[in-house]
Amino acid sequence: MTKEFICIVCPRGCHVLVDDAGNISGNQCKRGETYVKNEMTNPKRVVTTTVRTVFEEIPRASVKTLEAIPKGLIYQAMDLINQVVITKEMKIGEVVIENILNTGVNVVLTKEIKRKEVK
Amino acid sequence: MLKTFFYSFLIYWKGTDKLYDYIIIGAGVIGSNIARELCRYQTKVLVLDKENDVANVQSLANSAIVHSGHNPEPGSLKARLSVWGNLLYEQMEEELGIPLLKTGAYVVAHNHHEEQELDKLAELARINQVPEFSILNYEEALLDEPNLSKTVTKVLSLPTTKVTYPWEVAFAAMENAIKNGVEFRKNALVTKIRKVGNVFYVTVNNNQEYQSKYLINAAGVASDDIAGMIEKKVPYTIKGRKGEYFVLDKRVKGFVNHVLYPLPTELGKGVLITPQFHGEILLGPNSLEVKDKYHPTTSYEGLTYVKENAALLADNIPINQIIRSFAGIRSTSDYDDFYIKESLEVKGFYHLGGIDSPGLTACFAIAKYLVEEVMNVGEIYSIDPNFDPLRKKKVLFNRLSLTEKKDLLLKEPLYGNIICKCEKITEKEILDAMHGPLGSNTIKGIKKRTRAGAGLCQGGYCEEKIIKMIAKEFNISPLEIAYDKEETKLFVAETKVKP
Amino acid sequence: MIKEIVVIGGGASGLAAAIAAKKKNKDVLLIEREAELGGILNQCIHNGFGLEVFKEEYTGPEYAYKFIEEFNSLDIEYLLNATVIKLDKVDDIFIITLSSEKLGLSEIKAKAVVISSGCYERTRGQITMPGDRPRGVITAGSAQRYLNINGFLVGKKVFILGSGDIGLIMARRMHLEGAEVLGVAEIMPYSNGLNRNIVQCLNDFDIPLYLSHTVTNVESDEFKRLKAITIQEVDSRFNPIKGTEKHFSVDTLLLSIGLIPDITLLDDFDIDVDPKTKSAKINQAYETTVNGLFICGNSLQVHDLVDNVSKESSRAGTSAADYIDGLVTSRQKIKIIPKENILYVAPQYLDFGWSFKELIISFRSSKKLEKAAIKIYQGEKLVYQKRRTFIVPAEMEQVSFPYSELSKDEDLRVELEEL
Numbered sequence A: 001m002t003k004e005f006i007c008i009v010c011p012r013g014c015h016v017l018v019d020d021a022g023n024i025s026g027n028q029c030k031r032g033e034t035y036v037k038n039e040m041t042n043p044k045r046v047v048t049t050t051v052r053t054v055f056e057e058i059p060r061a062s063v064k065t066l067e068a069i070p071k072g073l074i075y076q077a078m079d080l081i082n083q084v085v086i087t088k089e090m091k092i093g094e095v096v097i098e099n100i101l102n103t104g105v106n107v108v109l110t111k112e113i114k115r116k117e118v119k
Numbered sequence B: 001m002l003k004t005f006f007y008s009f010l011i012y013w014k015g016t017d018k019l020y021d022y023i024i025i026g027a028g029v030i031g032s033n034i035a036r037e038l039c040r041y042q043t044k045v046l047v048l049d050k051e052n053d054v055a056n057v058q059s060l061a062n063s064a065i066v067h068s069g070h071n072p073e074p075g076s077l078k079a080r081l082s083v084w085g086n087l088l089y090e091q092m093e094e095e096l097g098i099p100l101l102k103t104g105a106y107v108v109a110h111n112h113h114e115e116q117e118l119d120k121l122a123e124l125a126r127i128n129q130v131p132e133f134s135i136l137n138y139e140e141a142l143l144d145e146p147n148l149s150k151t152v153t154k155v156l157s158l159p160t161t162k163v164t165y166p167w168e169v170a171f172a173a174m175e176n177a178i179k180n181g182v183e184f185r186k187n188a189l190v191t192k193i194r195k196v197g198n199v200f201y202v203t204v205n206n207n208q209e210y211q212s213k214y215l216i217n218a219a220g221v222a223s224d225d226i227a228g229m230i231e232k233k234v235p236y237t238i239k240g241r242k243g244e245y246f247v248l249d250k251r252v253k254g255f256v257n258h259v260l261y262p263l264p265t266e267l268g269k270g271v272l273i274t275p276q277f278h279g280e281i282l283l284g285p286n287s288l289e290v291k292d293k294y295h296p297t298t299s300y301e302g303l304t305y306v307k308e309n310a311a312l313l314a315d316n317i318p319i320n321q322i323i324r325s326f327a328g329i330r331s332t333s334d335y336d337d338f339y340i341k342e343s344l345e346v347k348g349f350y351h352l353g354g355i356d357s358p359g360l361t362a363c364f365a366i367a368k369y370l371v372e373e374v375m376n377v378g379e380i381y382s383i384d385p386n387f388d389p390l391r392k393k394k395v396l397f398n399r400l401s402l403t404e405k406k407d408l409l410l411k412e413p414l415y416g417n418i419i420c421k422c423e424k425i426t427e428k429e430i431l432d433a434m435h436g437p438l439g440s441n442t443i444k445g446i447k448k449r450t451r452a453g454a455g456l457c458q459g460g461y462c463e464e465k466i467i468k469m470i471a472k473e474f475n476i477s478p479l480e481i482a483y484d485k486e487e488t489k490l491f492v493a494e495t496k497v498k499p
Numbered sequence C: 001m002i003k004e005i006v007v008i009g010g011g012a013s014g015l016a017a018a019i020a021a022k023k024k025n026k027d028v029l030l031i032e033r034e035a036e037l038g039g040i041l042n043q044c045i046h047n048g049f050g051l052e053v054f055k056e057e058y059t060g061p062e063y064a065y066k067f068i069e070e071f072n073s074l075d076i077e078y079l080l081n082a083t084v085i086k087l088d089k090v091d092d093i094f095i096i097t098l099s100s101e102k103l104g105l106s107e108i109k110a111k112a113v114v115i116s117s118g119c120y121e122r123t124r125g126q127i128t129m130p131g132d133r134p135r136g137v138i139t140a141g142s143a144q145r146y147l148n149i150n151g152f153l154v155g156k157k158v159f160i161l162g163s164g165d166i167g168l169i170m171a172r173r174m175h176l177e178g179a180e181v182l183g184v185a186e187i188m189p190y191s192n193g194l195n196r197n198i199v200q201c202l203n204d205f206d207i208p209l210y211l212s213h214t215v216t217n218v219e220s221d222e223f224k225r226l227k228a229i230t231i232q233e234v235d236s237r238f239n240p241i242k243g244t245e246k247h248f249s250v251d252t253l254l255l256s257i258g259l260i261p262d263i264t265l266l267d268d269f270d271i272d273v274d275p276k277t278k279s280a281k282i283n284q285a286y287e288t289t290v291n292g293l294f295i296c297g298n299s300l301q302v303h304d305l306v307d308n309v310s311k312e313s314s315r316a317g318t319s320a321a322d323y324i325d326g327l328v329t330s331r332q333k334i335k336i337i338p339k340e341n342i343l344y345v346a347p348q349y350l351d352f353g354w355s356f357k358e359l360i361i362s363f364r365s366s367k368k369l370e371k372a373a374i375k376i377y378q379g380e381k382l383v384y385q386k387r388r389t390f391i392v393p394a395e396m397e398q399v400s401f402p403y404s405e406l407s408k409d410e411d412l413r414v415e416l417e418e419l
C-alpha cells in the first residue's frame, strides 16, 4: 500500500508518496524526504489543551507539552492532562505534569492563573 | 405527528380540579390579545402553548407590517378588522407600550396597465374606509424615497401603514394579561380535547388535563388540527403558505423609508421591502404552498425569487448587508376570510381559523370582535373593575437621549455595561428580560425580548456573556441552558469532568 | 483634558500600537471592552504564534502575555470593561464615547485615534445555506471560546464547513476532547488553511477534507436541533452538482467561513471603504481618509499570522505619534490599485505628506499560483518587481520598496504575473 504525506516544510505542500518498498516520490526537494522519513519513523507533536481550575472566573487554563511528544502518545497524554485540577494561583510556564508518560517532556501552563481582584 | 411528540415520556396523570372559564390554545399575537381582552371581565383564563415562549410560530416570523386595510375584499372581516386594528395600534402604543414606526407605504406601478390596477386598489381603499390615501407620480414619490426603482411610474401612497415589533405585541398583551390574573403555561402541547356535559377536558403533553367552560382555538397553522380533535367536520383546512426573507443589517437604515409593495396578486401582497422598527430592512416574502406546514425552511430558489422581485421596487439594494435569512408559514385556509365563529357542532368551542395576513394588523381588533361580538362575554360575566389596561413601555436604552441615559445611569449603573455590541443592549435590559412576569431563561427568549444577538454578528459575541448571566441569575449550570425548547441545550458536555 | 492618542481595542493589534506610540513619548490611553487584555489570542490555545517576531513558537495566550508584559512595563494607561460606542470628530479633535458599568457614559477627547477593534465571524445568515434553522449551527470561533475558555463542548458529532485555520484547529480540539468530527467541507478547490494545519489537525486524526464541496441542506429534528446535513460537490461556478449528495448525521455544524473586520465604530464617518477588505481604505501610514484616524490589525484586514498584526500595528502606532508631532505635511496622494490576480491591496493610497522611506504593501492573491512575478507599475513604467513561488490566497503577502523616486501624479498598479 502506498502512503501519502503532505510535506509541511515549505508552503509548496508537496504530496509525497511512499510505496511498500520504501521508495519516496513526489517531493520537489530533499527536505521533503527528510520530513517524510521522520514522519514515518518517529512523528512527534506538541499537544495543546486545557486543564481544570477551581476558580470560577477561570474555569479552564491552557497548557502545552513543552516539546513535541510521540504522536502515538497523544491520547494517553490527554487522559492524564484531563485529570489535573489547578487549585492555586500559578505563573505562565509553571509545570503541571512533570515528564509526562516518561517522555522527558513537561506539561506547562500557557496562561497565568491570577484571580481578579474583587473591588 | 404532533401527537407522537411526547410518547416517550412516562405517562402519569396530574389532574387538576380547577375549572377555568376559558382556555385559549395558542399564545401568538391572537391568543395573547384574546387573553387580555377577557381580563376586562371577571373570568378565570388559562393560555396553553406548546412552545417554550409566546410568539414562537407565525407571530415570530412575518413582515411586521400594520397594513392600512387597503386590499382585502370589501365587506370581509379582513377588511373591517384590519382598518379597525390599524387604528387600535395607535391606542395600544399608549396603553401597552407597543413599538410603532410610522412609515407609510407605497404600492408601486410600473406601466399603464399597472397604473389602472393602482386606481382599482385606491378604489378598494376608499370602500374599506382607509382614512388616508393618494396616488403620486414618480417624481413626487421620489422625494421621500430616493432609491425607488427608476422603472416605477406611479405609486399609491398609504400614510396609515406602519411597522410594529410583533414579538413585543405578544409580550405586551400577555404580560398585561398575566398582571390581570391570566395563567399562562408554556411547553404545553394540546394532545386531546373532549367535552363531557358542559365541560371541556383539554389534555396537555398526553399527561395532564385542564378543564374549562369555553375553549378558544387560536392555534394558528394548527387550528384545523386542533378543531379536528373535537369536531367531526372542520369547516376549513389550513393550507400553509411559506414566506422567505432576507434581513439587511440596521446599518442600511434609511435605504427605504416606506413599506414598498408591488401590486397584489391572488398569491398575496407579493415581495416587499419593509423597514423595521429597529432599523433593519426586510426583503420578502415569497408565497409558496407547502406540504409540511409545521416546518419553515429556506431554499435557494425561494431566496433567489425574493432578491429578483425586491429589485423591481428599489434600485441598488445593498445585498452585501444581508445578515440573515428566515422563513415563516402563513395559516392560510381554504375559507376566503378569517374564520372567527363558534363551532357549529360543539357549543362553547370557538374558531380562529385562517388568521394569516393581515392577522398581526388586526390582532387587537380580532380579540375585541371575538370577545364582544362573537362570544358576547359581557352577557355572561360582569365587568372586572380592577382591570388595569396599562403596561409600562420597555426601556430601549440605546434609543434614549444622552441626558436621559445619564439620568438613568445614576440610578442603574448596569445600563452602562454593554453586553450585545451590535445592537448595544445593556446588562440591565437583559436582566429585566430574565425576570418579570414573562421572564425567560433561554437565549432565544432573551433575544426576542431585548434584541441581544439579533444584529450583525448574530450572537457570536454576546451569547457567551448571556449564558453566564443566565447561569448566575437562575443558579444553574450552563449545561442546563437551552437555546429555545428544553431539548435544545447549548452544550453536550463539560470537559475534564467525569460524567 | 485631551489625550494625544486613544487606542481602541486591547488585542495583539492595540497592544502593539499603544506600545509603539508610548515609546515615542506620547500620552496614550487604551480602551478594551473585555475584562482582560489580549483579545482573540486568549482563546487560541494552540501553538504557532510568534515565529517571526520572537523566533520561537508560542501559543496564543503566551504571545499575548509577552506583549502585555511590555505594555505594563511602559506604564501605559488603560481601561478594561469599557466599550467604545461612538466615535466622532469635531474640528480636529476626536470624541470617544464609552460605556461602562463603572464610569457610566463618558466622553474622552483625543488628537489621534487608532482603531484595533478586531474582526467578527461570518455567520450562516451571510451565506445562503438552505434548509431548517436549528440550534447547532455555530461559528467555529464561538465554539472555540466555549471549549477553551469556559470548558464546554457544543456537540458530539461534528461537521465543519470551511477549511479556514479556525475550523481546522477546532476539528483537532473537538476530536481530542471526545467529539466525533466527521469531516470538513470547503467550497474552493483548495484549502483556506495552512498545510500544517491540514496535516496536524485533519490527517493526524483521519478527518476527511472535502474540497469543492459545500453544505446544501440542513435538517432539524422536532425540537429544532440539528439532525443532519447534506454536502454536495460544486462545479467551477460553485453550483451544486446533482447526484453528489452525501448525508451526515450530526448534532453540530461549525462554520469557519470567514472573518470580517469590525469597523462599526466608523459608521458615523464619511470614509472610503474597500469592498474587498470590507474595511477602511488607508494610506501607507495606516491612516484612513480621515486625518488622524488610524486602523490596523484584524479591523484593517484579516490576518493569518499574528506576527504581521504586531508589526503592522506597531507601525500604525508610530504613525499616530508622528501625526501628533506634526510631521505630516502636504496631503498629495495617489491610488494603489489591485490588478491581475490580486484580490486586494493595503494600503490603497500612497500619501506623499508622510515621510517614510519604504512603501510596504500587503496583498492577497485571488488564486493559487505556482510561480509568479509581482509587478508594480506607475503608468507604463515598471517600478518594482520580484519573483515569488507558491502564492496562495490563504496567505497574506507583503512587498516593500523605497518610493522617493515615484511620480506624485500617477496611480500605482499591482499585478501578479503567472510564470
Ligand SMILES: Cc1cc2nc3c(=O)[nH]c(=O)nc-3n(C[C@H](O)[C@H](O)[C@H](O)COP(=O)(O)OP(=O)(O)OC[C@H]3O[C@@H](n4cnc5c(N)ncnc54)[C@H](O)[C@@H]3O)c2cc1C
Residues within 6 Å of the ligand: B002, B025, B026, B027, B028, B029, B030, B031, B048, B049, B050, B051, B054, B055, B056, B057, B058, B059, B060, B061, B062, B063, B064, B065, B066, B067, B188, B189, B190, B191, B218, B219, B220, B221, B222, B223, B226, B242, B243, B244, B285, B327, B328, B329, B330, B331, B355, B356, B357, B358, B359, B360, B361, B362
Ligand atoms: C411570512 C408571513 C408574513 C406575514 N406578514 C404579516 C404582516 O406584515 N402583517 C400582518 O398583519 N400579518 C402578517 N402575517 C400574518 C400574521 O403573522 C399572523 O396572522 C399572526 O401572527 C397570527 O397569529 P396567531 O396568534 O394566530 O398565530 P401564531 O403566532 O402561529 O400562534 C399560534 C400558536 O398556537 C400554538 N399551538 C399550535 N398548536 C398547538 C397545540 N397543539 N398545543 C398548544 N399550542 C399550540 C403555537 O405554538 C403558536 O404559538 C404574516 C404571516 C406570515 C407567515
Ligand SMILES: Cc1cc2nc3c(=O)[nH]c(=O)nc-3n(C[C@H](O)[C@H](O)[C@H](O)COP(=O)(O)OP(=O)(O)OC[C@H]3O[C@@H](n4cnc5c(N)ncnc54)[C@H](O)[C@@H]3O)c2cc1C
Residues within 6 Å of the ligand: C008, C009, C010, C011, C012, C013, C014, C031, C032, C033, C034, C038, C039, C040, C041, C044, C046, C047, C048, C049, C050, C082, C083, C084, C085, C116, C117, C118, C119, C141, C144, C165, C166, C265, C296, C297, C298, C299, C302, C303, C304, C305, C306, C307, C309
Ligand atoms: C481563531 C483564530 C486562530 C488564529 N490562529 C493563528 C495562528 O495559529 N497563528 C497566528 O500567527 N495567528 C493566528 N490568528 C491570527 C491572529 O491571532 C489575529 O489576527 C490577531 O490576534 C488579531 O489581533 P487584533 O488585535 O487585530 O484583534 P483582536 O484580538 O480581536 O482584538 C480586538 C480587541 O478589541 C476589542 N474591542 C473591539 N471593539 C471594541 C470597542 N468598541 N470598545 C472597546 N474594545 C473593543 C475587543 O474586545 C478585542 O479585545 C488566529 C486568529 C483567530 C481568530
Ligand code: SF4
Residues within 6 Å of the ligand: A007, A008, A009, A010, A011, A012, A013, A014, A027, A028, A029, A030, A031, A032, A033
Ligand atoms: S518537498 Fe520540498 S518543496 Fe515540497 S513542500 Fe517539502 S520542502 Fe517544499
